[in-house]
Amino acid sequence: MAECDWDTVTVLRKKGPSSAQAKSKQAVAAAQRRGEDVETTKKWAAGQNKQHLVTKNTAKLDRETEELQHQRVPLEVGKVIQRGRQDKGMTQKDLATKINEKPQIIGDYESGKAIPNNQILGKIERALGLKLRGKDIGQPLEPKTKKK
Numbered sequence: 001m002a003e004c005d006w007d008t009v010t011v012l013r014k015k016g017p018s019s020a021q022a023k024s025k026q027a028v029a030a031a032q033r034r035g036e037d038v039e040t041t042k043k044w045a046a047g048q049n050k051q052h053l054v055t056k057n058t059a060k061l062d063r064e065t066e067e068l069q070h071q072r073v074p075l076e077v078g079k080v081i082q083r084g085r086q087d088k089g090m091t092q093k094d095l096a097t098k099i100n101e102k103p104q105i106i107g108d109y110e111s112g113k114a115i116p117n118n119q120i121l122g123k124i125e126r127a128l129g130l131k132l133r134g135k136d137i138g139q140p141l142e143p144k145t146k147k148k
Contacts, residue, residue: 075112077121080138082110084128099123 031038085095085106092110096103101120108114109124118133125132129141 070115073109073112073114073116077132077137078110078112080130080132081106081124081128083138084130085110088128095124095127098127 028038085092090098092106093103096106099120101123105114105120106124109120114120121132125141131137131139131141
């Protein structure tokens, strides 16, 4: 029996309460009875639907009469894009593929629904060879001279 001096150790652990159980009123009351430190904080507007409260600023916004909208591409620019594209025998899809954009964007620019983006306008200008920005809209684009 000399070979059998193994000590068996049994460890029993109780799991602590889950987070939902620890937050319940019963768990808090039990912890307070045991004299443990309990920290409670009240959340602002907890359990209330404060989503639709009328504030002072809301009334001020309601009195605002000016209607704010994004600036759109002028219809004149859309017509120039359309004419230049047709003169080169391109469809909206061809032009969109050439400038790496979606055909919907070309359609929006031609119909005047798009919000102007200088990068896209620059790509369209180079693809069609026409000016779309500034005073002389519709004029041929001057080729850039290389600086030495």
